[in-house]
Every structure is written in structure tokens, then in C-alpha cells.
Amino acid sequence: MSPQKPLRVAVTGCNGKVGKHAVDALLAAGHEVFGIDRQPPGRDDINSIVADLTDYGQTFDALGSVGWDILGDTTDHAFDVVVHLAAVPHPRMFGNAETFANNVTAAYNVFEACRRLGLRDIVLASSETVLGVPFDDTITYLPLDENSPRRGRNAYGLSKLLIEQIAEEYTKNDPELRVTALRLSYVQNVEEYAEYPDFADDLDYRIWDLWSYIDGRDTGTALEKALHYQPRGFETFLIVADDTVMPIPTPDLVNARFPNVSVKGELGDRTPLLSNEAAKQRLGFHPQHSWRDHVSAER
Numbered sequence: 001m002s003p004q005k006p007l008r009v010a011v012t013g014c015n016g017k018v019g020k021h022a023v024d025a026l027l028a029a030g031h032e033v034f035g036i037d038r039q040p041p042g043r044d045d046i047n048s049i050v051a052d053l054t055d056y057g058q059t060f061d062a063l064g065s066v067g068w069d070i071l072g073d074t075t076d077h078a079f080d081v082v083v084h085l086a087a088v089p090h091p092r093m094f095g096n097a098e099t100f101a102n103n104v105t106a107a108y109n110v111f112e113a114c115r116r117l118g119l120r121d122i123v124l125a126s127s128e129t130v131l132g133v134p135f136d137d138t139i140t141y142l143p144l145d146e147n148s149p150r151r152g153r154n155a156y157g158l159s160k161l162l163i164e165q166i167a168e169e170y171t172k173n174d175p176e177l178r179v180t181a182l183r184l185s186y187v188q189n190v191e192e193y194a195e196y197p198d199f200a201d202d203l204d205y206r207i208w209d210l211w212s213y214i215d216g217r218d219t220g221t222a223l224e225k226a227l228h229y230q231p232r233g234f235e236t237f238l239i240v241a242d243d244t245v246m247p248i249p250t251p252d253l254v255n256a257r258f259p260n261v262s263v264k265g266e267l268g269d270r271t272p273l274l275s276n277e278a279a280k281q282r283l284g285f286h287p288q289h290s291w292r293d294h295v296s297a298e299r
Helices: 017-028 056-062 096-117 155-173 190-201 216-227 250-257 277-283
Strands: 008-012 032-037 047-050 081-084 121-127 178-184 233-239
Touching (some): 017 032, 017 216, 081 216, 121 216, 216 233, 216 277
Parallel strands (some): 008 081, 121 178
16 A cells, blocks of 8 residues: 555544544545544534444444445445444443443454455554553553553453454454554643643642643544555554653652663653554654643643
């Protein structure tokens, strides 16, 4: 797949926090975007279909969509890439059982529909929670990376972990299938940065994800980069900003809360404790946004 070639891309969960940034980035790159969500997207720059992805029939129908008018129908190979974002987006938004059932069922339905429709390129929104959020001092080393052990510590994290496992099994069964899973850190929009300087008052307020985050605009860029990833099979990438949410240097954070955890390499003042090096080296993704661009770290 050439990075210069405009692609036809299905985006599930196009109305969500990440979905809106994904659609913006894909359109800006010249791709043809088709949205899939439980509600119409409320924007007129893409075509879309309303579908509940926990229903396999609706999922299959949506991912076969080819028509842009009333004469449209369904077909195999309808899209170049499927970007699967649709999910309950964080723990305790709904009950645990509903969160788990929704996320895992929707992902299975997407993978299975793609298999039957001949769609062999999938970009998956995973999460840093698969590494054991909320993190504690049982972590093996810092910064964590793609090789860190997976652990589902709540219903949401467990759903994301099992979705990765399902994706991996699908790629084992089909050597032509590619699933690129982006482990998105805590996704933030500009208006959410106003409180960041005050985080210095409480080291533990955001310790649960090792003080990591990613600007929503950068999630769109990362997803667009992942469209063009060539290797077949299953692979994961942490998508994290180049700094932490804290106005306090990273070595001081580690010394204060993880003094007995092994540190790999040198930690700069802003080094994130979830490593984004693999995404930089293999996807060509480099975060462009920081909370420091919008509010001062000084109080």
C-alpha cells in the first residue's frame, strides 16, 4: 500500500472522541472516509451508516458498504482499510459486564465480518490499559514498552487485552491479514489541559497511567500513519505524548513513587514512562502536540 495513494477507509466509532480526530486526519490526508456509528455523525463531509456493531448482521452489512446513493448495495473488498475505534471508551462509564460484552463482541464481529468480506487491513484502537492500569510498583521496569507483560486489571482493560488476543489469533489463521493495534494513552483535548499545572499538588492523581497522555489531534495522525503499515500479522504500538502530564521532572516522579523499579536508559525531565519509540521508528509517528503549548507549567 503506497503512502501516497488515497485509500477508502471505514471508521467505526466515527462519532467518538478519537473518531472525530481520526476522520479529520484521514480527510486532511486525502482519504475517502466512510463512518460507522450508532448515531449519524452530524457532519456532511463523510458518508456514513448507522449500525450497532454488537449485532453481527449489522456489522457485516456496514463493512460491505459501497454505495453513496439510494442505489448502493454491499460487496466484498469494499474498503482498503478498516479503522476500528468503536467501544465503550473508559471504565465505569457503564457497568463492568456491559463494558466487557460491548467491546469484545463488537471487535469479534468486526474481525469476523472482515474475514468473510475479504478485508485484510485493520487498524485497531487498543489501550495502555492492557499493560496493567492502574499501575503500581509491581511493574517490572520503566519506561514500559510493547514488550511489557499484558495484564487486564479491570473490565475495560481486560476487554482490550482479549481483543488484542483475538486479533492475534485471527492473524495466525490468515497470513495475509494485518492488524495494527495502537495502544492509545489517555486521550486529551485542548480544553482539558487547564488543570495540568495543578497536578503538581498531587503526585498520585494521575499515577494510574504513569502520568501519560496523548493529544487527540495526534491520535488522528497516528491512525493515518498506521493505514500504510506494511507487515502482515499482529503488531502493537504505544501512542503516547513526548512528555508527561506533570510539571515535575520525570526522574523526580520515579524516585518518589517507583524507587525500587528498574529504569531502562536515561530519563530526561519530560521523558514519558510509556515509551513511544517503537511508533516513532516503525510507524514514523512523532507527536506534535503538548499540554505545555497551551498552558504554562509555572503557577
